[in-house]
Amino acid sequence: MAKQPQPRIEIISTGTEILQGLYPDTNAQWLSQQLAGLGLSVAGHAAVGDSQEDLERLLEGMIRRCDVVIISGGLGPTVDDVNRYAIARAYGCELVEDEQAVQHIRDRFARRGLPFVENNRVQALVPRGAQVLYNDWGTAPGFILENDNGRAVLIALPGPPRELQPMFDRWVRPWLLERYRLDTKLTTLTLHTIDLPESQINAAIADLFRADPDVYVGLLAAGGKVDIRLTARGFDEMTIERKLSGFRRQIEARIGAESIYGCDDASLESVVGDLLRSRNLRIAVAESCTGGLIAARLTNVAGASSFLLEGFVTYSNESKTARLGVDPNLIAQHGAVSRPVARAMAEGVLRVSGADLGLAVTGIAGPTGWTPEKPIGIVFVALAWGNDSTVIERRFLGSRNENRAYSANVALDLVRRHLLHRGGKT
């Protein structure tokens, strides 16, 4: 088939919970990002509830004016799940049961050792003639419905992001690349920064926002970290890459390369994991206010056993003494949330575990446990190695869980900066 020019694409999300404001419409956002990455623009988003009538009306207008309509949600086994019926009505086609999809659903229940409930069969109903998109991440398959009467191609995907996203990657992206002449390319480079306020980054790079009409610069702040997103458009990848590297160098020069901990899919924990692995170092962690969060972040990284030796959640004073050998007099004198205790915890976990680096955190996450000298949000992070150690102090103004997450970020970043400066075994 000859490739087509730029199509008009719209996206529909279904689910009453979106209209009740319980969740933002993140599927429409994610799909739009993916399409932008292919150089395809999206002409509209719409969300409707679990009303077959509303969905039919919406579809009727949309499939007349669009080339492609992507619809997510409403394919499950419950009475809320009206999408397949609305689609069949809007296209005037019937629904048929796909045998392979039924088997797929049965297999999934069997693998989990669960009984197959008969109402799950409705998930295998697809419009006659549609290409069935089998779902390895859940039960309901999706489908691509093409027809000869000038209406839009309809792509139906399940609603849960953990199914929708891999289904898009497996089935929809290749279909779009095959069908459309995607010669304008769009590439996004996201630079992750930590420990710099958004306003400071904004002031430092203000002129870059309008420096090149083909490079879009955006800032997004979340959890004490700021992402700088660069989106470049062009006809060839070399030009795009050159522009993105140019912007990156400018930004590094203005805010300091070390403030950028990674780009795109890199996380603080994956960067720390890579640094530890490449230097053949092992770390052990002792956590008080973060309560396991740092160990949990490090074990997010596949293969963490090669760099994480062990972790201790020493929430009580007794546990700090019993596990890490922290002197009870030190705690009595300075308090459990103090610079000397943080240092003693880091040195203790280093000694007890035999690791190369000992990381420790103690702080007051809130909402209780504070004093005028030790306010909510105060945190001490200590790192010990060889016969040396360092302690930093921070004060956060968030909620309990935000303060815990920020503390984990600062702790991981302390390890990162230490490894950048010191290199190998110490």
Place this chain on the structure above:
Amino acid sequence: MAKQPQPRIEIISTGTEILQGLYPDTNAQWLSQQLAGLGLSVAGHAAVGDSQEDLERLLEGMIRRCDVVIISGGLGPTVDDVNRYAIARAYGCELVEDEQAVQHIRDRFARRGLPFVENNRVQALVPRGAQVLYNDWGTAPGFILENDNGRAVLIALPGPPRELQPMFDRWVRPWLLERYRLDTKLTTLTLHTIDLPESQINAAIADLFRADPDVYVGLLAAGGKVDIRLTARGFDEMTIERKLSGFRRQIEARIGAESIYGCDDASLESVVGDLLRSRNLRIAVAESCTGGLIAARLTNVAGASSFLLEGFVTYSNESKTARLGVDPNLIAQHGAVSRPVARAMAEGVLRVSGADLGLAVTGIAGPTGWTPEKPIGIVFVALAWGNDSTVIERRFLGSRNENRAYSANVALDLVRRHLLHRGGKT
């Protein structure tokens, strides 16, 4: 004016950045939450880019079928800001400059010590006859456009949330309360379930979905847990409460009260924390594949020190032996991911810590480390108390991080069920 019955309301957000997926549509979400709080439901959301043609077409359909359309964004001074022109065309009315709005914009520039740039005057253009909503939080005013030809009332608000939100509170909420009979109240009760597949819950309560036109029943599955959301509408709170309790009792009878771990804001960890506290019991945790996640979940709960004694992240075999006293022969014989090792970890952490309950998890989160007998997603969770213990096995089919999160859920739920059955100290 006589008050009206429930109106049909739809919401439009404008801005190319939404269609590029740079941001989720949080204005539509926030407005929907506010309307739900007033007892008003929203029939649809739509987002369009900065295209006057697309917006006109969208408005033409919407203002015919709706009573109220709320539109945000596109009221600024730039060429992207097309909303006022599209609205004037759709309603067939002209735009006039509002003198007070011009003065308001001039004053704002003066207060900030900035020169007044002439293109800012366009922000004072409003449809003739509209009520102008002056903006104390930014430059562009909004407006409410009512007309006599049976079309929807149109409410236009600026896009930045820090302007839109106070503008809604100041102007739109009072207008809605005045116009509509908002003595109907809406209350939502969310029941959180765990360890039952969505399809099984659906089959058990299918008839309840349509049992009462004033009670909406919805299911939402995420992370191995399913929420049952009951939204009841009525004229007095007593009736609503009675209906919600009636539905709750029915659901408990069908799926078992124990499958519901809590409602509304309760989390699995807060429920476990409350149970431990009320029974004066302390727990210690030993984690392999979850790597600190369970301890981090428990320490999400403020005051966790009263029930969490300590935690061990024993990621390596050596650490399982050194910290928990797990026999290396047991690991050699059965593997670190096995029923006997899970039990030995739980018994070990109980003994070492002196807690009342010892909880342990070992599993294969993936993507590596599996064998045919020990596939990715297999997890053993053990709980030890007194001289007794129990081990359960689960198999998950998610990604590494999903499997870790599911494992933490199952572990917390095992503690919850144990405490429900056994009560106090054992």
